[in-house]
Amino acid sequence: MNIYADIRALVTQELDALATEGLLPEGLSFDNVAVEPPRDPLHGDMATNAAMVLAKPAKKKPRDIAEALAERLAADPRIVTADVAGPGFLNLRLAPSVWADVVRAVLAEGDDFGRSQMGQGKRINVEYVSANPTGPLHVGHTRGAVFGDALASLLAFAGHEVTREYYINDGGGQVDTLARSVYLRYLEAHGQEVAFPDGTYPGDYLIATGQALKEKVGDAYVDQPESVWLQEVRNFATEAMMALIREDLAALGVKMDKFYSEKSLYGTGRIEAALKALEDKGLIYEGVLEPPKGKKPEDWEPREQTLFKSTEHGDDVDRPVKKSDGSWTYFAPDIAYHFDKVERGFDALIDVFGADHGGYVKRMKAAVSALSDGKVPLDIKLTQLVKLYKNGEPFKMSKRAGTFVTLRDVVDQVGPDVTRFVMLTRKNDAPLDFDFDKVLEQSKDNPVFYVQYAHARIKSVLRKAQAAGIAIDDATLGAADLSGMTNAAEITLAAKVAEWPRLLEIAARTNEPHRIAFYLYELAGDLHALWNRGNDEPELRFLQEDNPATSQAKIALARAVSVVISTGLGILGVTPMEEMR
RNA sequence: GGUCGCUUAGCUCAGCUGGAUAGAGUGUCGCCCUCCGAAGGCGAAGGUCAUAGGUUCGAAUCCUAUAGCGACCGCCA
Incomplete structure (x- = not known):
């Protein structure tokens, strides 16, 4: 039972009746007619703007429409009074029995009260977290995880068929870095002194992974060249990190329907197929990009690359899909991934990204628009930064990772329920303050x-x-x-x-x-x-x-x-x- | 330089496909409670909705410009 929808249905029904009587023109659109709680409760229980919205297309005075409508509405047993106010608002006071009906409806419908069919069973894919498999989740991921998960549940409750999905970035250079870092920890487990050069991951969380690798392969990789171990260690390390991430998500109560591997796109023709689809639309070409306006990078030089004409779908500049050495940019597999989502038949896509991916929104939307011929909308929600505090003081420490605060640091201290609720007490696009003490107050x-x-x-x-x-x-x-x-x-x-x-x-x-x-x-x-x-x-x-x-x-x-x-x-x-x- | 987001009460923030006198918490001030369902209650003050234009019967909301803050900006993903 949705009393607002019920009363709105009553309003439009009576508007139709007015049209039949000739007081309103036939065929008016009632799309903009709203029935909502009035700002000031003294005005009544509900208000409708019908008269003001229809005044112009009907070429009538708002108050005349409102008065005619008020008379008809007042005849309904649910409505005690219908008063015209201000410029043409219609304030409705409802019979107490209406509220009693609502209470009875809640008791009868239970957890289904409020469930909506507005989604009409449309299939929506919500992609969230999608953190690189290079370490534990941190607070930023936590906000994205909570937001994406709640959004997915919300859409499901509103009548959509929702798939919760995590895209594993296991195909790029960062997993090679991970492999090298784990290899160092592996050597360390064999008693070697190791240093972590710039560009490797020094976090303590890899010590256990290096130890586990030792237990698995013994000393087979010690003092061997990368060509011997890189691929194996990469797979091993990625799986270990994903296991870690799944544990983190579980600690927060997040369960994905699907984990989609970027790596699975390579060597299978999937990327080529997606780019072929764009090429067939004439959106792929070889060209040279203009240098970024303003301050020019010092080592800038023109280079010919394979480019996606994203400007035809709303982007500001065309985007490279191939590096000058012929390998894919990170954008290429992302295009293929979203092509895959489109091909799986989703009616709408949602990506939840961290704010640092803001510059990525237009090109991704352009890609999906191009790949689906504009038929599949992609909404991208950015989650802003979480600022941590303890006793009102900025808080930046992690025992586990050394450099950042992890999801576990938060969940272990305040619990999943508090973490989730607090993360949702701000709009996603506004920064969030999270004070470890205040949230437990x-x-x-x-x-x-x-x-x-x-x-x-x-x-x-x-x-x-x-x-x-x-x-x-x-x-x-x-x-x-x-x-x-x-x-x-x-x-x-x-x-x-x-x-x-x-x-x-x-x-x-x-x-x-x-x-x-x-x-x-x-x-x-x-x-x-x-x-x-x-x-x-x-x-x-x-x-x-x-x-x-x-x-x-x-x-x-x-x-x-x-x-x-x-x-x-x-x-x-x-x-x-x-x-x- | 460009793109995107943000700017609402002293503070932290809501604000519904544009609608009435812009709301909440906190803080401040006043009153109540201190044996009962008080980890409080009632009330008051507090606003140029960043600024300037525009659209509209009507703008915090839509458009344009400006300022401030933040994120991002060709072989990192």
Whole structure:
């Protein structure tokens, strides 16, 4: 049940009726007609801009349309009053029974309340994390992992068929560097003194990998040239790093549907096929790029390369797919990978990148646009930097990696639930402050705590009711007489619950899971407000020990809130707490 | 130099395909509680939505320019 959609359907139905009566022209588009909560609750429960939106195309005064519409709407039993306000807003006040219906709907639908069909079963591929397999995940990856995972869940809840995918960059020079670094650790495991030159990975996390390599191959590679061991060590090391990364993801509660190997694109004709597809569209040519404008690199010289004419699909300059020595640039396999995604039949693609890949967005979109003839949209979401703090002081230390803070450093300290929720308390494209102490603080300005506390409070009420011998199963609560739910704080809370399906669709449409976190915070705030009223007005308390029927009615509302919190947290990948300690 | 993103209350940030007097938390100030569901409650003050133009009946929201901050910018991925 989505009350906003229901009322909007009513509005458009009555607009049609007005058209039939001749008060509006036939065939008007109602696409821009919105039914939403008014900014000021004093204005009513819902507002519609229908009259203002239609005034121009209908060539009528907004207020005339609004008044005619108001009269028709007021005839509906769900609507108590319909008032024209301001320039032509129509404010609707709903019958209390509407909110009771919402509560009953939540209890009946359970975790499915708010589930939407807006996705129409469209297949969406969400690619996220995709960190190079050269070491443990760090905080930046953590944000991308949380964001991508929540986004995928959100889209699935909104009726899409979602594939969560990780692209393993195991085909480029960085895995050779990894192999050489592991080789040094391997020599070290054999008792040799080693130094880590610039361009190798000195992190401690490779010590175990070098040791494991020794256990596998003994001294077979000691003092041997690269030609003997490079390929084997590369495979060994990459697998070890991916195992590490999978563990990191598991610690955060992220589970991918598919890991896609860049290496699998080489030597299989996949890259050639993708570039052939572009060539057939006349988008590949041999040419020389202009030097970057402004400050010129010192060693700049013109070079002829194989280029992709990405400018025809919105990019600023054409991009090389082959280096001057004839080998592929990193862009070429990425094109092939996205070609593969298009060929797998996805209706839409989403890539979640770190902010340092910002310069990469246009060319990737250009490639997908070209490869799919503009049929498959690619949305690229960038996650901005995470700034770490401890006690308000900038924090930069890692025992594991030496140079960066890892996902494990964060998750081990504050747990996966807090990590995930906090990472979603900002828009993805805004920098995020993460303070190890504040996120664990038990106070109102900590959103994680505040939302979890609301859920735990409701669970506590349910436990106490049960202990008092009151039946609290959803069927019983759903059958309770809710006509007594008339207090303003109760209505506010129920109305906030009713917003959930609408909010979910907005979040899904904009690919912005953070909206759920903010909504849950507001919902929790409304619950706490009602709870606090119970201090002064005992009749507002959820549990009325001497009156089971009234208790059930009040607990029905609380239970509905807990269902929505639980569902919302579930989408964010956060486990709702049964009690706080 | 170019591209992209950001700029909203003292601070940290929301702000719905453009809509009414721009919201929340925190901080500040006042009141309440201190035996009960107070890891608080009620209320107040606090804004040139970076700046300047433009589009519109209507702009924090869309467009243009400028400033500041950040990321990125041909053989690293």
